[in-house]
Structure formats: C-alpha cells, structure tokens
Amino acid sequence: xxxxxxxxxxxxxxxxxxxxxxxxxxxxxxxxxxxxxxxxxxxxxxxxxxxxxxxxxxxxxxxxxxxxxxxxxxxxxxxxxxxxxxxxxxxxxxxxxxxxxxxxxxxxxxxxxxxxxxxxxxxxxxxxxxxxxxxxxxxxxxxxxxxxxxxxxxxxxxxxxxxxxxxxxxxxxxxxxxxxxxxxxxxxxxxxxxxxxxxxxxxxxxxxxxxxxxxxxxxxxxxxxxxxxxxxxxxxxxxxxxxxxxxxxxxxxxxxxxxxxxxxxxxxxxxxxxxxxxxxxxxxxxxxxxxxxxxxxxxxxxxxxxxxxxxxxxxxxxxxxxxxxxxxxxxxxxxxxxxxxxxxxxxxxxxxxxxxxxxxxxxxxxxxxxxxxxxxxxxxxxxxxxxxxxxxxxxxxxxxxxxxxxxxxxxxxxxxxxxxxxxxxxxxxxxxxxxxxxxxxxxxxxxxxxxxxxxxxxxxxxxxxxxxxxxxxxxxxxxxxxxxxxxxxxxxxxxxxxxxxxxxxxxxxxxxxxxx
Numbered sequence: 438x439x440x441x442x443x444x445x446x447x448x449x450x451x452x453x454x455x456x457x458x459x460x461x462x463x464x465x466x467x468x469x470x471x472x473x474x475x476x477x478x479x480x481x482x483x484x485x486x487x488x489x490x491x492x493x494x495x496x497x498x499x500x501x502x503x504x505x506x507x508x509x510x511x512x513x514x515x516x517x518x519x520x521x522x523x524x525x526x527x528x529x530x531x532x533x534x535x536x537x538x539x540x541x542x543x544x545x546x547x548x549x550x551x552x553x554x555x556x557x558x559x560x561x562x563x564x565x566x567x568x569x570x571x572x573x574x575x576x577x578x579x580x581x582x583x584x585x586x587x588x589x590x591x592x593x594x595x596x597x598x599x600x601x602x603x604x605x606x607x608x609x610x611x612x613x614x615x616x617x618x619x620x621x622x623x624x625x626x627x628x629x630x631x632x633x634x635x636x637x638x639x640x641x642x643x644x645x646x647x648x649x650x651x652x653x654x655x656x657x658x659x660x661x662x663x664x665x666x667x668x669x670x671x672x673x674x675x676x677x678x679x680x681x682x683x684x685x686x687x688x689x690x691x692x693x694x695x696x697x698x699x700x701x702x703x704x705x706x707x708x709x710x711x712x713x714x715x716x717x718x719x720x721x722x723x724x725x726x727x728x729x730x731x732x733x734x735x736x737x738x739x740x741x742x743x744x745x746x747x748x749x750x751x752x753x754x755x756x757x758x759x760x761x762x763x764x765x766x767x768x769x770x771x772x773x774x775x776x777x778x779x780x781x782x783x784x785x786x787x788x789x790x791x792x793x794x795x796x797x798x799x800x801x802x803x804x805x806x807x808x809x810x811x812x813x814x815x816x817x818x819x820x821x822x823x824x825x826x827x828x829x830x831x832x833x834x835x836x837x838x839x840x841x842x843x844x845x846x847x848x849x850x851x852x853x854x855x856x857x858x859x860x861x862x863x864x865x866x867x868x869x870x871x872x873x874x875x876x877x878x879x880x881x882x883x884x885x886x887x888x889x890x891x892x893x894x895x896x897x898x899x900x901x902x903x904x905x906x907x908x909x910x911x912x913x914x915x916x917x918x919x920x921x922x923x924x925x926x927x928x929x930x931x932x933x934x935x936x937x938x939x940x941x942x943x944x945x946x947x948x949x950x951x952x953x
Contacts, residue, residue, distance in 0.1 A: 452550040456541050459554060463537045463561035466808070467530045467570040472523030475821030480573035481844035482870050484525050487511035489868075499659035500866035502670050506614035507575035520848075525573040533570030533577040537561050539584040540775050546591070547738040548726075548783040551793065556782035559800050560775060564807035565692070568699050569771065571811075575615055576771045582612045583622050583772045587745060590630040593641045602641055606648035613653045617663060618763065621749035621756075622772035628748055629741035666865075667761040669873040678762035681705060685757070686750050689770040690716040693777060696803040698810055700767025715803045719777055722784030722796065729787035739783055746776035819936040824849035826934075827906060827941065834900045836893050838922070839908040840915050841939065844870055846908070861889055861909075861918050882914060886921035894925055897946045904929070904943055911938040 476484065486497045486508045494512070498505040511528055518524035540560050545553025560566055569576040589605035592598075612619040627642055663670075681688065684705055691697060691708050694715025698707075726739040733739070750770055757764035764770070785796035820842045827837065828850045837852055838859045847868075852858035854867040862877035862885060864870070877885065897905050907922050909915035919942065922928075926944035933940055 449550075452545075452554060455554045456557060459541070459557045459561050460534070460537065462558070463534055466561065466567045467533050471526050471530060471571060472521055474522065474815045475818030476522055476525065476573060476845065476848070477817040477820050478842055478844045478870060480522075480525065480817070481820070481848040482868070483508060483511060483573040484515075484520055484848050485844055485868060487515050487525070488520065497866070497868045499656075499662070501869050501871065502617060502663055502667070503575075504614050504616055504619070504656070504660075506611065507578050510578075511573070522573075526571055529573060529575075529577045530570045532581045533566060536566070536577060536581040536584060536775065539581060539588070540779065543584055543588050543591075544779050544782055546588075547735050547742075547779065548733045548786055551786045552779070552782045555785055555793070555797055556775075556779045558797055559695070559778040559782060562801055562804045562808070563695060563774065563778065564697065564804050564811060565700065565767065565771065565774060567808060568811055576768070579612070579616045579619065579622075579772055580775055582608055582615055582619075583626065584775050586612060586623070586626050587629075587776070589645075590626055590642065593645065594630050594635070594638050597637065597641050602645045603648070605642070605645040606652070609645060609649035610652035613649065614656065617660065618753065618769050619772070621753050622745075624752060625745040625747075625749040625772075629745040632737060632741050632744065666873065667763065669875050670871050671761040671763055672874045673871075674762045674765055677704065678757065678764070681766075682758070683754075685754050685764050685766060686747075687716075688766045689750055689773065690719070690777075692767045693770065693774050694719060694803070695800045696807065697767075698807050699816075709806075711803050711806065715800070718796075718799060718803075719781045722781040723777070724784070725787050726780055726784035729784075732787060733783060739780060742776045742780040742783070746773040746780065749773065819934075820845035821849050823908070823934055823936065823939065823941070826932075827908070830943070831906055832902070832904070834902040835904045835906060836897055836900075836902065837906045837908065838889065838893055838918065840912075840918060841910050841937070842908065844868075859889065859893055861886060862914065879913060882917035883921065886917045887925065889918075890921040890925035894946055898948070903946055905946060907942040907944065909940055909942070911940060915940075 486494050489497060491509065494508050495505040498508055511525065514524045514527045518527065537557050537560050541553045541557035544556035566577065566580065586605065586608035589601060589608050592601040593605050609623055612623055627646070630642055631639060681704060688705060688708065691712040692700060694712050696709055696711030696715035698709065723739070723743060727743070730736045730739045750773055753764045753769060785793050788796070823842060824845050827846070831837065834857070836857055836859060837846065838861055839846060840861055843854070843858065843860055846852050846858055847854060854860070862872050862882070865873050893905055905922070905926060907918060909918050922942070922944055926946060929943045929945050931940055931942045
C-alpha cells in the first residue's frame with residue numbers, strides 16, 4: 438500500500454472512530470434517565486392522543502394546532518413499552534440520535550470529513566437539541582426531516598435521478614405532516630437548492646413539490662381550518678410577541694446557540710450573555726465559511742446553508758407580524774438549528790488544522806451550564822405532582838373543574854373530559870388544550886362561570902358526590918371561576934400549589950340547588 442493510500446485509510450479510520458465517539462456522547466445525553474422527570478401539559482397531550490384510536494388521534498391533532506404524523510408514530514413505543522415517561526419520550530430521543538447521524542453524513546458530503554464530525558458533535562451537545570430529544574414533542578423529528586430533505590434536494594441538484602426526486606417528495610410530505618410551520622422550512626430548503634439558478638434543477642424540484650402536495654391533499658382541509666382559527670390559538674403568545682418585537686430573529690439566533698438555557702427562557706431579558714456569545718461565535722464561523730467557500734468541496738454550500746437557515750426565520754417573522762404571532766422563539770425556529778451548525782462546522786474547517794479543535798471546545802464550553810441546568814433542575818414534574826395530590830385527596834365520582842393542566846389531569850389522574858373533568862372556559866374539542874377566546878370574551882366570564890358552577894353542582898348531586906374540586910390559576914379567568922363557585926357551593930379549603938400561580942380549592946355540595 439502506497440503512503441498516500443495508507444494516509445487516506447488511516448484518516449478514514451480516525452474519522453469514523455471520532456464519529457462513533459460523537460454518537461456515544463449523543464446517546465449519553467439523550468437516553469439515560471429518560472423517564473426521570475414527569476411530563477408537562479404538552480407531553481401529556483402527546484400521551485393522551487397516542488392512546489386514542491388511529492382516526493381519533495388524527496382528529497385530535499386537527500382540532501388543535503398540530504400535524505398528525507408524530508402522534509401516530511408515538512403509538513409504536515406506547516404499544517411496546519406502555520405509557521410511562523420514558524416510553525413516551527423514546528421516539529423524540531431516537532429521532533434526535535438519527536439527526537446527529539444525518540448531520541454527520543451531510544456535513545462530510547458538503548465540506549469534507551472534518552466538517553461532518555464537527556457538525557455532528559455540535560448537534561450532539563446542543564442544549565436545545567438535547568432538551569427536545571428528552572421531551573415528548575415533535576421537534577427532533579422535524580429537525581431530522583429537514584436534514585433529510587436538504588440531503589435529498591442536494592441529490593436532486595447534483596444527480597437528478599427519479600429516485601432522488603421521489604426521496605425529496607417523501608421528505609417534504611413527511612415534513613408537512615409533522616409540523617404546521619414546516620412550509621417555512623421547506624421554502625428555505627427549496628430556495629437554497631436553486632442557488633445557483635439552474636432551470637433543470639428547478640423543474641426537478643417542481644416535480645418533487647407537486648408529488649408532496651398530492652400526498653398532503655388529505656390533510657389540507659384540516660390545515661385550512663387551523664389557519665382560520667390561528668388568531669384564537671395564539672392569543673396566549675400575543676403579549677410576549679408585542680413586548681419583544683422586533684427582536685424575534687436575533688432572539689432565535691441566541692436561543693438556538695449552545696449558551697442558551699431551555700426554550701422556556703428565551704426572552705431578551707432572560708437570555709444569558711453566553712447565549713449571545715454562542716450566536717456571535719456561530720456568526721463568526723459562518724462568515725469565515727462564506728469568505729473561504731472556494732476551498733470547500735462544494736463552494737456553494739455555505740451560501741445555501743445560510744439561506745436555508747435564515748430565509749424561513751425572516752418569512753416566519755413577516756407572517757407573524759402581518760397575522761397571528763406564530764413565531765415562538767425556541768420552538769417555531771428549531772428547523773434552522775442543523776443548518777446553522779453545519780455552517781459553523783464548515784467555517785471551522787477553514788481554520789488552520791491546529792485551531793479547529795478549539796471550535797469544538799468553545800461550543801462545548803458554552804453548553805456546560807445549560808446542560809447542567811437541564812439535568813439538575815426538574816421543572817416538568819409539577820403537573821404530575823399536582824395530579825397525584827388531587828388523586829390522593831379526591832373520592833371517585835367527585836367532579837374536577839380546571840383552567841389549566843388538563844392534559845396531565847387526564848393522563849396522570851385518569852380523569853375524562855366532559856365526564857369528571859370540566860374545562861373553564863370550554864375548549865373547542867374534548868382534548869384540545871387551547872381556548873377560542875373570541876367565543877369567550879372577558880365580559881362573559883362571570884356569567885359562564887356561574888352557569889358552569891350550577892351545572893357541576895347538579896352533576897355532583899346526581900352522582901351523590903359530596904365535593905367538587907377546582908384547580909385554577911390566579912388570573913382573571915381563575916378569579917371569575919373562584920367567585921362563581923364561592924357563591925354556588927360551600928368553600929371547604931384552598932391550597933397554594935406553588936407552581937404557575939396555581940391553587941387547588943375544594944367545595945362542599947349543598948343537598949338541594951339554591952333558589953334563584
């Protein structure tokens with residue numbers, strides 16, 4: 438074997454050994470103690486939807502703001518392992534590991550072996566990616582699919598075989614069925630694939646888009662209905678959107694960085710200095726990749742990665758500014774994460790060989806505190822504890838009225854919506870976790886709460902149940918509910934739950950309805 442060939446073989450072995458070590462790190466951060474923490478409302482919603490029959494799961498997703506694919510796939514681990522926390526989170530964890538492997542393959546294709554290993558390492562230790570790999574939601578599946586869609590679009594551009602076009606169509610359709618904001622990510626991927634312009638590539642991409650659109654037609658009516666309801670769905674986010682406007686895109690770049698805490702802490706005032714440092718480091722390496730792009734195997738890759746990362750964020754920002762505030766930082770923007778990390782890794786490969794490891798060390802150093810917080814502080818089990826407290830104190834048949842935490846009350850306490858669990862204000866569907874505030878304006882809350890109090894009291898008397906439980910938050914809706922039940926029933930006690938201003942009240946039921 439000639440020396441050059443020996444060197445290539447040794448380099449390939451070293452590359453694959455490093456890739457294997459990266460996967461070990463990724464596994465160590467995602468799989469151990471996957472069921473340690475309890476689930477919060479969104480995760481409980483995943484568990485309750487996955488427990489429904491196939492058609493009912495899709496119907497529940499349609500009635501909410503979600504696409505159905507992730508919740509249908511959740512049925513597999515549930516059927517095999519039960520409905521515990523670890524089983525419910527296994528699919529996101531596996532999707533997260535697959536995403537790390539996919540970024541490795543894509544990175545080495547775009548900018549060489551060093552880029553693939555570094556990009557995979559950056560995703561493996563990304564606090565945001567680790568967080569979502571350990572949460573029963575669809576974000577790691579979304580990230581995996583955008584990487585696969587990019588890879589398929591790159592194959593369509595470079596080879597253009599019918600199989601490549603079919604693979605791209607499948608990836609695009611899967612994206613559309615995974616998340617309602619996937620169209621923004623798809624637009625960025627397709628725009629990037631058109632650079633530089635090539636008419637033949639445009640025709641191939643158009644065929645793939647057409648095939649994906651045909652596959653998505655059955656869900657289109659549900660998506661249209663969700664779009665019509667989106668103004669009501671995102672009322673909860675409107676105050677923060679207005680307060681933080683117009684900093685959403687810079688906030689995303691900081692919140693997606695290795696120095697940022699979990700996505701619940703992504704307001705400008707809450708972002709750590711290390712989050713901005715991580716965003717600055719990513720921007721520096723991205724600039725280096727663009728400046729030295731001609732030294733890369735694919736000189737156009739840095740520009741295409743930049744377009745795929747930023748174009749969807751800008752489009753999402755414009756759409757949210759003109760309509761409902763769908764741009765939720767740390768959530769709606771996660772599809773940009775792999776492209777930003779690939780761009781940073783490509784920039785690092787342009788550094789002198791002795792300096793390249795410093796990039797990995799810098800990103801890992803920024804991630805230490807966020808990962809430590811992620812693994813040391815359990816912020817999600819409170820709703821499980823509240824459900825357990827209620828289960829221990831409540832007797833069978835006693836109704837429960839709640840303004841919040843309904844999915845976890847259903848999952849952990851075994852309460853059934855409309856039977857022994859009543860939402861206030863009423864939800865648009867039995868298992869929806871949002872309120873159509875247009876149908877429940879604040880002026881009507883007192884009257885609606887009084888009506889509900891009388892109905893629940895009558896239901897309790899019919900069941901010969903002596904008590905009614907009210908779980909409410911100390912806000913205007915909760916105050917209206919408490920006032921109505923204080924007037925209709927006998928207050929027996931109240932407990933401050935110390936979580937999101939929540940309070941649990943118990944009422945005695947009079948033997949006869951009060952005269953009106």
